[in-house]
Amino acid sequence: MSEKTTFEPVIVGFTCNWCSYRAADAAGMGRMKYAPNVRLIRVMCSGRIDPQFVLKAFAEGADGVMITGCHPGDCHYIDQNYKTMRRYELLRRTLVQMGLEPERLRLVWASAAEGQILADEINDFVETVRALGPLNWPKWEKEETRQLIEEAV
Amino acid sequence: MSANGKPKFAMYWAAACGGCEIATLNIHEKVLDFDANFEPVFWPVAMDGKVKDVEALEDNAILLTLFNGGIRNDENEEMAHLLRRKSQILVAFGSCACEGGIPGLANLSSLDSLFETAYDTLSTDNPENLRPSPVYEAPEGELHIPRLYKVLKTLDQVVPVDYYMPGCPPESHQIAAVIDLVIQVLQGKAQLPPKGSVIGAGVSTCCDECDRKRNVKKISKFVRIQDVKEIDPELCLLEQGIPCNGPATRSGCGALCPAAGAQCIGCYGPAEGVVDFGARLMTAFASVIDSKDPQEISRILDGIVDPAGQFYRFNLAGSLLRAGKPAWKW
Numbered sequence: 001m002s003e004k005t006t007f008e009p010v011i012v013g014f015t016c017n018w019c020s021y022r023a024a025d026a027a028g029m030g031r032m033k034y035a036p037n038v039r040l041i042r043v044m045c046s047g048r049i050d051p052q053f054v055l056k057a058f059a060e061g062a063d064g065v066m067i068t069g070c071h072p073g074d075c076h077y078i079d080q081n082y083k084t085m086r087r088y089e090l091l092r093r094t095l096v097q098m099g100l101e102p103e104r105l106r107l108v109w110a111s112a113a114e115g116q117i118l119a120d121e122i123n124d125f126v127e128t129v130r131a132l133g134p135l136n137w138p139k140w141e142k143e144e145t146r147q148l149i150e151e152a153v
Numbered sequence: 154m155s156a157n158g159k160p161k162f163a164m165y166w167a168a169a170c171g172g173c174e175i176a177t178l179n180i181h182e183k184v185l186d187f188d189a190n191f192e193p194v195f196w197p198v199a200m201d202g203k204v205k206d207v208e209a210l211e212d213n214a215i216l217l218t219l220f221n222g223g224i225r226n227d228e229n230e231e232m233a234h235l236l237r238r239k240s241q242i243l244v245a246f247g248s249c250a251c252e253g254g255i256p257g258l259a260n261l262s263s264l265d266s267l268f269e270t271a272y273d274t275l276s277t278d279n280p281e282n283l284r285p286s287p288v289y290e291a292p293e294g295e296l297h298i299p300r301l302y303k304v305l306k307t308l309d310q311v312v313p314v315d316y317y318m319p320g321c322p323p324e325s326h327q328i329a330a331v332i333d334l335v336i337q338v339l340q341g342k343a344q345l346p347p348k349g350s351v352i353g354a355g356v357s358t359c360c361d362e363c364d365r366k367r368n369v370k371k372i373s374k375f376v377r378i379q380d381v382k383e384i385d386p387e388l389c390l391l392e393q394g395i396p397c398n399g400p401a402t403r404s405g406c407g408a409l410c411p412a413a414g415a416q417c418i419g420c421y422g423p424a425e426g427v428v429d430f431g432a433r434l435m436t437a438f439a440s441v442i443d444s445k446d447p448q449e450i451s452r453i454l455d456g457i458v459d460p461a462g463q464f465y466r467f468n469l470a471g472s473l474l475r476a477g478k479p480a481w482k483w
Contacts, residue, residue, distance in 0.1 A: 051432035055473040072445065079445070086439035086450050090460065094431065097461035098261065099478025137474065138481050140310070149304045149481070150227065 020068035026115030047080025169222030176322035228299035253470025260476035321420035354405030375456025431464030
Protein backbone atom coordinates (compact mmCIF):
# COMPACT_ATOMS: atom_id res chain seq x y z
CA MET A 1 0.00 0.00 0.00
CA SER A 2 1.33 3.38 -0.89
CA GLU A 3 1.15 6.07 1.75
CA LYS A 4 -0.75 8.37 -0.53
CA THR A 5 -4.41 7.50 -0.21
CA THR A 6 -6.43 8.15 -3.29
CA PHE A 7 -9.98 9.34 -2.93
CA GLU A 8 -12.50 6.81 -4.20
CA PRO A 9 -15.78 8.61 -4.89
CA VAL A 10 -19.01 6.95 -3.84
CA ILE A 11 -21.40 7.11 -6.77
CA VAL A 12 -25.04 6.08 -6.70
CA GLY A 13 -26.39 5.23 -10.14
CA PHE A 14 -30.08 4.82 -10.80
CA THR A 15 -30.87 2.65 -13.81
CA CYS A 16 -34.14 1.81 -15.47
CA ASN A 17 -35.23 -1.77 -15.95
CA TRP A 18 -35.73 -1.55 -19.71
CA CYS A 19 -32.74 0.34 -21.08
CA SER A 20 -29.93 1.52 -18.89
CA TYR A 21 -29.86 -1.47 -16.53
CA ARG A 22 -29.70 -3.69 -19.58
CA ALA A 23 -26.95 -1.49 -20.93
CA ALA A 24 -25.02 -2.13 -17.72
CA ASP A 25 -25.78 -5.82 -18.13
CA ALA A 26 -24.58 -5.70 -21.73
CA ALA A 27 -21.39 -3.98 -20.57
CA GLY A 28 -20.82 -6.83 -18.14
CA MET A 29 -21.54 -9.53 -20.70
CA GLY A 30 -19.29 -7.79 -23.19
CA ARG A 31 -16.54 -7.66 -20.53
CA MET A 32 -16.30 -3.92 -20.83
CA LYS A 33 -14.68 -2.47 -17.76
CA TYR A 34 -16.16 0.37 -15.80
CA ALA A 35 -15.23 1.91 -12.48
CA PRO A 36 -16.44 -0.07 -9.45
CA ASN A 37 -17.27 3.18 -7.63
CA VAL A 38 -20.78 3.19 -8.96
CA ARG A 39 -23.52 1.41 -7.00
CA LEU A 40 -26.23 0.69 -9.51
CA ILE A 41 -29.82 0.64 -8.31
CA ARG A 42 -32.47 -0.67 -10.65
CA VAL A 43 -35.91 0.90 -10.76
CA MET A 44 -38.65 0.12 -13.27
CA CYS A 45 -38.39 3.48 -15.01
CA SER A 46 -36.28 6.60 -14.67
CA GLY A 47 -39.62 8.31 -14.08
CA ARG A 48 -39.78 6.41 -10.79
CA ILE A 49 -36.70 8.23 -9.51
CA ASP A 50 -38.13 10.58 -6.94
CA PRO A 51 -35.85 13.58 -6.27
CA GLN A 52 -36.03 12.39 -2.65
CA PHE A 53 -33.87 9.40 -3.63
CA VAL A 54 -31.19 11.70 -5.00
CA LEU A 55 -31.27 14.06 -2.00
CA LYS A 56 -31.09 11.09 0.36
CA ALA A 57 -28.09 9.72 -1.51
CA PHE A 58 -26.22 13.02 -1.16
CA ALA A 59 -27.29 13.41 2.47
CA GLU A 60 -26.04 9.94 3.34
CA GLY A 61 -22.62 10.13 1.80
CA ALA A 62 -22.75 9.90 -1.99
CA ASP A 63 -20.20 12.08 -3.77
CA GLY A 64 -22.12 11.93 -7.03
CA VAL A 65 -25.44 10.68 -8.34
CA MET A 66 -26.09 9.42 -11.84
CA ILE A 67 -29.59 9.18 -13.23
CA THR A 68 -29.94 7.01 -16.31
CA GLY A 69 -32.81 5.98 -18.52
CA CYS A 70 -34.02 5.17 -22.01
CA HIS A 71 -33.40 7.68 -24.77
CA PRO A 72 -36.12 10.31 -25.14
CA GLY A 73 -38.87 8.78 -27.22
CA ASP A 74 -37.89 5.21 -26.29
CA CYS A 75 -39.46 5.00 -22.83
CA HIS A 76 -41.16 1.69 -22.08
CA TYR A 77 -43.84 3.72 -20.34
CA ILE A 78 -44.33 6.07 -23.29
CA ASP A 79 -43.06 9.41 -21.97
CA GLN A 80 -42.03 9.07 -18.34
CA ASN A 81 -38.38 9.75 -19.08
CA TYR A 82 -39.37 13.26 -20.18
CA LYS A 83 -40.49 13.77 -16.60
CA THR A 84 -37.06 12.58 -15.54
CA MET A 85 -35.51 15.13 -17.88
CA ARG A 86 -37.52 17.94 -16.30
CA ARG A 87 -37.04 16.75 -12.73
CA TYR A 88 -33.32 16.50 -13.29
CA GLU A 89 -33.18 20.08 -14.48
CA LEU A 90 -35.22 21.34 -11.50
CA LEU A 91 -33.16 19.31 -9.07
CA ARG A 92 -29.91 20.52 -10.60
CA ARG A 93 -30.94 24.16 -10.29
CA THR A 94 -32.02 23.72 -6.68
CA LEU A 95 -28.87 21.84 -5.69
CA VAL A 96 -26.66 24.48 -7.29
CA GLN A 97 -28.36 27.06 -5.08
CA MET A 98 -27.52 24.88 -2.11
CA GLY A 99 -23.86 25.06 -3.01
CA LEU A 100 -23.50 21.66 -4.66
CA GLU A 101 -21.28 21.48 -7.73
CA PRO A 102 -23.58 20.74 -10.69
CA GLU A 103 -21.10 18.16 -12.00
CA ARG A 104 -22.03 15.88 -9.09
CA LEU A 105 -25.37 15.12 -10.69
CA ARG A 106 -25.48 13.63 -14.17
CA LEU A 107 -28.24 12.50 -16.48
CA VAL A 108 -27.36 9.83 -19.05
CA TRP A 109 -29.50 8.16 -21.69
CA ALA A 110 -28.41 4.66 -22.67
CA SER A 111 -30.34 2.06 -24.65
CA ALA A 112 -30.11 -1.66 -23.91
CA ALA A 113 -27.53 -1.97 -26.67
CA GLU A 114 -25.31 0.87 -25.47
CA GLY A 115 -23.20 -0.91 -22.87
CA GLN A 116 -20.07 0.86 -24.03
CA ILE A 117 -21.69 4.29 -23.86
CA LEU A 118 -22.88 3.65 -20.30
CA ALA A 119 -19.48 2.29 -19.24
CA ASP A 120 -17.73 5.33 -20.74
CA GLU A 121 -20.13 7.72 -19.03
CA ILE A 122 -19.63 5.99 -15.67
CA ASN A 123 -15.85 6.16 -16.03
CA ASP A 124 -15.96 9.79 -17.05
CA PHE A 125 -18.34 10.65 -14.21
CA VAL A 126 -16.18 8.90 -11.61
CA GLU A 127 -13.13 10.84 -12.77
CA THR A 128 -15.06 14.13 -12.79
CA VAL A 129 -16.24 13.57 -9.22
CA ARG A 130 -12.81 12.36 -8.15
CA ALA A 131 -11.36 15.64 -9.40
CA LEU A 132 -13.96 17.57 -7.38
CA GLY A 133 -13.05 15.71 -4.20
CA PRO A 134 -15.29 14.35 -1.45
CA LEU A 135 -18.65 16.02 -0.90
CA ASN A 136 -18.86 15.23 2.81
CA TRP A 137 -22.40 16.46 3.34
CA PRO A 138 -22.70 16.69 7.14
CA LYS A 139 -23.95 13.70 9.10
CA TRP A 140 -26.30 15.85 11.13
CA GLU A 141 -26.88 13.42 13.96
CA LYS A 142 -23.20 13.11 14.84
CA GLU A 143 -21.81 14.81 17.92
CA GLU A 144 -18.93 16.37 15.95
CA THR A 145 -21.41 18.00 13.55
CA ARG A 146 -23.30 19.44 16.50
CA GLN A 147 -20.10 20.96 17.84
CA LEU A 148 -19.24 22.47 14.46
CA ILE A 149 -22.69 24.05 14.13
CA GLU A 150 -22.51 25.51 17.60
CA GLU A 151 -18.91 26.64 17.48
CA ALA A 152 -18.42 30.25 18.63
CA VAL A 153 -18.70 32.88 15.93
CA MET B 154 -51.31 21.11 39.07
CA SER B 155 -51.43 24.68 40.27
CA ALA B 156 -52.77 25.79 43.64
CA ASN B 157 -56.11 26.39 41.90
CA GLY B 158 -56.12 22.85 40.55
CA LYS B 159 -55.71 23.85 36.92
CA PRO B 160 -53.05 22.19 34.77
CA LYS B 161 -50.15 24.40 33.79
CA PHE B 162 -49.62 25.81 30.32
CA ALA B 163 -46.58 27.43 28.71
CA MET B 164 -45.90 29.02 25.36
CA TYR B 165 -42.44 30.01 24.29
CA TRP B 166 -40.87 31.59 21.23
CA ALA B 167 -37.40 30.84 19.96
CA ALA B 168 -36.34 32.04 16.47
CA ALA B 169 -39.80 33.23 15.52
CA CYS B 170 -41.65 36.38 14.53
CA GLY B 171 -44.46 36.38 17.10
CA GLY B 172 -47.17 35.52 14.58
CA CYS B 173 -47.84 32.21 16.34
CA GLU B 174 -48.67 34.02 19.57
CA ILE B 175 -50.98 36.42 17.75
CA ALA B 176 -52.76 33.48 16.10
CA THR B 177 -53.11 31.88 19.55
CA LEU B 178 -54.56 35.03 21.08
CA ASN B 179 -56.85 35.21 18.07
CA ILE B 180 -58.99 32.33 19.30
CA HIS B 181 -61.51 34.93 20.48
CA GLU B 182 -64.00 33.75 23.14
CA LYS B 183 -62.29 30.37 23.27
CA VAL B 184 -59.77 32.15 25.44
CA LEU B 185 -62.35 31.98 28.25
CA ASP B 186 -62.46 28.16 27.99
CA PHE B 187 -58.72 28.22 27.93
CA ASP B 188 -58.59 30.33 31.07
CA ALA B 189 -61.14 28.14 32.82
CA ASN B 190 -59.04 25.04 32.17
CA PHE B 191 -55.40 26.11 32.19
CA GLU B 192 -53.03 28.07 34.36
CA PRO B 193 -50.47 29.84 32.15
CA VAL B 194 -47.18 29.75 34.00
CA PHE B 195 -44.79 30.97 31.35
CA TRP B 196 -45.70 32.93 28.24
CA PRO B 197 -43.29 35.79 27.55
CA VAL B 198 -45.52 37.48 24.98
CA ALA B 199 -48.66 37.55 27.08
CA MET B 200 -47.48 37.78 30.67
CA ASP B 201 -44.56 38.51 32.93
CA GLY B 202 -42.46 35.52 33.85
CA LYS B 203 -38.89 34.58 34.55
CA VAL B 204 -36.84 31.63 33.41
CA LYS B 205 -35.85 30.96 37.01
CA ASP B 206 -39.53 30.40 37.83
CA VAL B 207 -39.65 27.69 35.19
CA GLU B 208 -36.41 26.23 36.50
CA ALA B 209 -37.93 26.10 39.97
CA LEU B 210 -40.84 23.94 38.78
CA GLU B 211 -40.67 20.21 39.23
CA ASP B 212 -39.98 18.16 36.12
CA ASN B 213 -43.15 17.45 34.08
CA ALA B 214 -44.98 20.13 36.07
CA ILE B 215 -46.33 21.81 32.93
CA LEU B 216 -49.01 19.83 31.14
CA LEU B 217 -48.84 21.53 27.76
CA THR B 218 -46.13 23.63 26.16
CA LEU B 219 -46.53 25.18 22.73
CA PHE B 220 -43.04 25.89 21.47
CA ASN B 221 -42.75 28.08 18.40
CA GLY B 222 -39.64 29.15 16.53
CA GLY B 223 -36.54 27.38 15.31
CA ILE B 224 -33.32 26.84 17.24
CA ARG B 225 -31.03 29.59 16.05
CA ASN B 226 -28.75 30.11 19.06
CA ASP B 227 -27.67 28.53 22.33
CA GLU B 228 -30.33 30.34 24.32
CA ASN B 229 -33.07 28.85 22.11
CA GLU B 230 -31.57 25.42 22.66
CA GLU B 231 -31.28 25.88 26.42
CA MET B 232 -34.96 26.89 26.60
CA ALA B 233 -35.94 23.91 24.44
CA HIS B 234 -34.17 21.54 26.86
CA LEU B 235 -35.63 23.30 29.90
CA LEU B 236 -39.19 23.24 28.60
CA ARG B 237 -38.84 19.65 27.45
CA ARG B 238 -37.83 18.68 30.97
CA LYS B 239 -40.68 20.59 32.59
CA SER B 240 -43.44 19.60 30.15
CA GLN B 241 -45.54 16.50 29.81
CA ILE B 242 -46.64 17.42 26.29
CA LEU B 243 -44.31 19.44 24.10
CA VAL B 244 -45.79 20.66 20.82
CA ALA B 245 -43.64 21.97 17.97
CA PHE B 246 -45.93 24.86 17.16
CA GLY B 247 -45.84 26.55 13.78
CA SER B 248 -43.62 26.10 10.73
CA CYS B 249 -40.42 27.33 12.38
CA ALA B 250 -40.49 24.81 15.22
CA CYS B 251 -41.67 22.02 12.90
CA GLU B 252 -39.40 22.59 9.92
CA GLY B 253 -37.32 25.74 10.33
CA GLY B 254 -39.70 28.13 8.63
CA ILE B 255 -38.58 31.42 7.11
CA PRO B 256 -35.60 31.84 9.48
CA GLY B 257 -34.46 28.42 8.25
CA LEU B 258 -33.82 29.91 4.79
CA ALA B 259 -30.71 31.45 6.33
CA ASN B 260 -29.35 27.90 6.13
CA LEU B 261 -28.48 28.72 2.52
CA SER B 262 -25.93 31.33 3.59
CA SER B 263 -22.80 31.56 5.69
CA LEU B 264 -22.87 33.41 9.00
CA ASP B 265 -20.48 35.99 7.56
CA SER B 266 -22.85 36.83 4.75
CA LEU B 267 -25.79 36.97 7.18
CA PHE B 268 -23.92 39.49 9.31
CA GLU B 269 -22.94 41.42 6.24
CA THR B 270 -26.57 41.67 5.14
CA ALA B 271 -27.71 42.74 8.59
CA TYR B 272 -24.92 45.16 9.49
CA ASP B 273 -23.13 46.21 6.36
CA THR B 274 -25.40 46.99 3.44
CA LEU B 275 -25.97 50.34 1.74
CA SER B 276 -29.29 50.78 3.50
CA THR B 277 -27.82 50.08 6.95
CA ASP B 278 -26.76 52.96 9.14
CA ASN B 279 -23.81 51.54 11.06
CA PRO B 280 -20.99 54.12 10.94
CA GLU B 281 -18.87 52.39 13.59
CA ASN B 282 -19.25 49.08 11.79
CA LEU B 283 -20.55 47.38 14.91
CA ARG B 284 -21.08 43.64 14.96
CA PRO B 285 -22.67 41.65 17.75
CA SER B 286 -20.15 39.94 19.96
CA PRO B 287 -21.12 37.06 22.24
CA VAL B 288 -19.06 38.54 25.06
CA TYR B 289 -18.73 42.22 25.94
CA GLU B 290 -16.55 43.77 28.61
CA ALA B 291 -18.67 46.46 30.24
CA PRO B 292 -17.39 48.55 33.16
CA GLU B 293 -19.83 46.69 35.39
CA GLY B 294 -18.60 43.29 34.27
CA GLU B 295 -18.77 40.78 31.45
CA LEU B 296 -21.96 40.70 29.42
CA HIS B 297 -23.07 37.74 27.31
CA ILE B 298 -25.55 37.50 24.50
CA PRO B 299 -26.74 34.24 22.96
CA ARG B 300 -24.29 32.60 20.57
CA LEU B 301 -25.58 32.22 17.02
CA TYR B 302 -25.36 28.76 15.43
CA LYS B 303 -24.12 28.26 11.89
CA VAL B 304 -27.22 26.29 11.00
CA LEU B 305 -30.76 26.76 12.29
CA LYS B 306 -32.25 23.57 13.72
CA THR B 307 -35.82 22.47 14.10
CA LEU B 308 -37.16 21.71 17.56
CA ASP B 309 -37.14 17.95 17.07
CA GLN B 310 -33.51 18.08 15.98
CA VAL B 311 -32.75 19.24 19.52
CA VAL B 312 -35.26 17.57 21.85
CA PRO B 313 -37.93 14.86 21.47
CA VAL B 314 -41.24 16.38 20.40
CA ASP B 315 -44.67 14.91 21.18
CA TYR B 316 -46.79 16.61 18.52
CA TYR B 317 -46.35 18.82 15.49
CA MET B 318 -48.70 21.63 14.67
CA PRO B 319 -47.81 23.22 11.33
CA GLY B 320 -48.72 26.56 9.83
CA CYS B 321 -47.27 30.01 9.50
CA PRO B 322 -49.01 30.70 11.72
CA PRO B 323 -51.30 27.79 12.61
CA GLU B 324 -54.86 28.85 11.87
CA SER B 325 -56.70 30.10 14.94
CA HIS B 326 -59.63 27.70 14.46
CA GLN B 327 -57.16 24.81 14.41
CA ILE B 328 -55.54 26.10 17.62
CA ALA B 329 -58.97 26.36 19.21
CA ALA B 330 -59.75 22.79 18.12
CA VAL B 331 -56.52 21.49 19.64
CA ILE B 332 -57.16 23.33 22.91
CA ASP B 333 -60.68 21.87 22.90
CA LEU B 334 -59.26 18.41 22.40
CA VAL B 335 -56.84 18.76 25.31
CA ILE B 336 -59.68 20.00 27.53
CA GLN B 337 -61.76 16.97 26.52
CA VAL B 338 -58.83 14.70 27.30
CA LEU B 339 -58.57 16.33 30.74
CA GLN B 340 -62.25 15.61 31.29
CA GLY B 341 -61.76 12.02 30.17
CA LYS B 342 -63.97 12.46 27.11
CA ALA B 343 -61.31 11.98 24.45
CA GLN B 344 -57.89 10.45 23.92
CA LEU B 345 -54.72 12.07 22.73
CA PRO B 346 -53.54 11.04 19.26
CA PRO B 347 -50.42 8.82 19.07
CA LYS B 348 -47.15 10.54 19.92
CA GLY B 349 -45.41 12.08 16.92
CA SER B 350 -48.69 12.92 15.16
CA VAL B 351 -49.35 16.11 13.27
CA ILE B 352 -52.25 17.83 15.01
CA GLY B 353 -54.42 20.76 14.02
CA ALA B 354 -54.15 19.93 10.32
CA GLY B 355 -55.52 17.58 7.68
CA VAL B 356 -54.01 14.51 6.07
CA SER B 357 -54.50 15.51 2.46
CA THR B 358 -53.10 18.37 0.39
CA CYS B 359 -53.95 22.02 0.12
CA CYS B 360 -55.30 21.34 -3.41
CA ASP B 361 -58.01 19.16 -1.86
CA GLU B 362 -59.36 22.16 0.03
CA CYS B 363 -59.01 24.56 -2.86
CA ASP B 364 -62.16 25.54 -4.72
CA ARG B 365 -60.42 26.54 -7.92
CA LYS B 366 -61.25 24.68 -11.11
CA ARG B 367 -58.73 22.05 -12.12
CA ASN B 368 -58.07 20.52 -15.52
CA VAL B 369 -55.32 18.33 -16.90
CA LYS B 370 -52.30 20.46 -16.22
CA LYS B 371 -50.10 21.52 -19.12
CA ILE B 372 -47.76 24.28 -18.18
CA SER B 373 -45.80 26.16 -20.80
CA LYS B 374 -44.56 29.04 -18.65
CA PHE B 375 -43.95 30.00 -15.06
CA VAL B 376 -44.53 33.58 -13.99
CA ARG B 377 -44.13 35.35 -10.71
CA ILE B 378 -47.50 36.35 -9.34
CA GLN B 379 -46.57 40.04 -9.24
CA ASP B 380 -45.98 39.91 -13.00
CA VAL B 381 -49.46 38.59 -13.77
CA LYS B 382 -51.76 41.38 -14.95
CA GLU B 383 -55.02 39.60 -14.35
CA ILE B 384 -55.46 36.44 -12.33
CA ASP B 385 -58.34 34.21 -13.37
CA PRO B 386 -60.47 34.00 -10.20
CA GLU B 387 -61.73 30.48 -10.94
CA LEU B 388 -58.87 28.57 -12.52
CA CYS B 389 -56.13 26.64 -10.68
CA LEU B 390 -53.20 29.01 -10.14
CA LEU B 391 -50.64 26.43 -11.23
CA GLU B 392 -52.49 26.10 -14.54
CA GLN B 393 -52.10 29.86 -14.93
CA GLY B 394 -48.34 29.40 -14.62
CA ILE B 395 -48.14 30.72 -11.07
CA PRO B 396 -45.88 28.41 -9.04
CA CYS B 397 -48.34 27.28 -6.36
CA ASN B 398 -47.05 24.95 -3.65
CA GLY B 399 -50.45 23.41 -3.00
CA PRO B 400 -49.73 19.95 -4.49
CA ALA B 401 -47.15 19.10 -1.79
CA THR B 402 -48.60 21.05 1.12
CA ARG B 403 -50.63 19.57 3.96
CA SER B 404 -54.26 20.54 4.18
CA GLY B 405 -55.67 22.23 7.24
CA CYS B 406 -55.67 25.92 6.46
CA GLY B 407 -58.73 25.80 4.21
CA ALA B 408 -56.70 26.93 1.17
CA LEU B 409 -56.97 30.55 2.22
CA CYS B 410 -54.23 31.93 -0.01
CA PRO B 411 -55.48 30.51 -3.34
CA ALA B 412 -59.00 31.63 -2.40
CA ALA B 413 -57.64 35.15 -2.02
CA GLY B 414 -55.83 34.95 -5.35
CA ALA B 415 -52.35 34.28 -3.99
CA GLN B 416 -50.38 31.09 -4.50
CA CYS B 417 -49.93 28.57 -1.69
CA ILE B 418 -46.45 29.03 -0.27
CA GLY B 419 -46.39 25.75 1.61
CA CYS B 420 -46.55 26.88 5.23
CA TYR B 421 -48.51 23.83 6.40
CA GLY B 422 -45.51 21.70 5.55
CA PRO B 423 -45.26 18.37 3.77
CA ALA B 424 -48.45 16.38 3.20
CA GLU B 425 -48.84 13.02 4.95
CA GLY B 426 -46.14 10.55 3.91
CA VAL B 427 -43.86 13.11 2.26
CA VAL B 428 -40.29 13.02 3.54
CA ASP B 429 -38.87 15.98 1.67
CA PHE B 430 -41.28 18.75 0.78
CA GLY B 431 -39.10 20.31 -1.91
CA ALA B 432 -38.47 17.02 -3.66
CA ARG B 433 -42.17 16.26 -3.79
CA LEU B 434 -42.90 19.68 -5.22
CA MET B 435 -40.18 19.32 -7.84
CA THR B 436 -41.81 16.05 -8.86
CA ALA B 437 -45.18 17.73 -9.12
CA PHE B 438 -43.95 20.71 -11.13
CA ALA B 439 -41.81 18.62 -13.46
CA SER B 440 -44.74 16.31 -14.18
CA VAL B 441 -46.98 19.05 -15.53
CA ILE B 442 -44.56 21.01 -17.70
CA ASP B 443 -45.74 20.66 -21.25
CA SER B 444 -42.53 20.24 -23.17
CA LYS B 445 -40.20 17.50 -24.31
CA ASP B 446 -37.47 19.76 -25.59
CA PRO B 447 -34.53 20.35 -23.23
CA GLN B 448 -34.05 23.95 -24.34
CA GLU B 449 -37.69 24.80 -23.99
CA ILE B 450 -37.83 23.08 -20.59
CA SER B 451 -34.90 25.17 -19.50
CA ARG B 452 -36.64 28.33 -20.70
CA ILE B 453 -39.84 27.41 -18.85
CA LEU B 454 -37.91 26.69 -15.66
CA ASP B 455 -36.21 30.09 -15.91
CA GLY B 456 -39.61 31.35 -14.75
CA ILE B 457 -38.87 29.90 -11.32
CA VAL B 458 -36.27 32.46 -10.37
CA ASP B 459 -35.42 31.16 -6.91
CA PRO B 460 -35.85 27.36 -6.91
CA ALA B 461 -34.51 26.76 -3.39
CA GLY B 462 -36.73 29.52 -2.03
CA GLN B 463 -39.68 28.19 -3.99
CA PHE B 464 -39.32 24.56 -2.95
CA TYR B 465 -38.02 25.04 0.58
CA ARG B 466 -39.53 28.31 1.72
CA PHE B 467 -40.61 26.81 5.05
CA ASN B 468 -38.84 23.47 5.03
CA LEU B 469 -35.14 23.88 4.47
CA ALA B 470 -33.98 23.14 8.02
CA GLY B 471 -36.27 20.11 8.16
CA SER B 472 -35.37 18.81 4.68
CA LEU B 473 -33.08 15.89 3.89
CA LEU B 474 -30.10 18.15 3.20
CA ARG B 475 -31.00 20.66 5.96
CA ALA B 476 -28.61 23.42 4.90
CA GLY B 477 -26.70 24.65 1.88
CA LYS B 478 -22.96 24.22 1.67
CA PRO B 479 -22.11 27.89 2.37
CA ALA B 480 -23.74 27.54 5.80
CA TRP B 481 -21.95 24.41 6.93
CA LYS B 482 -18.70 24.53 5.02
CA TRP B 483 -16.05 23.94 7.65
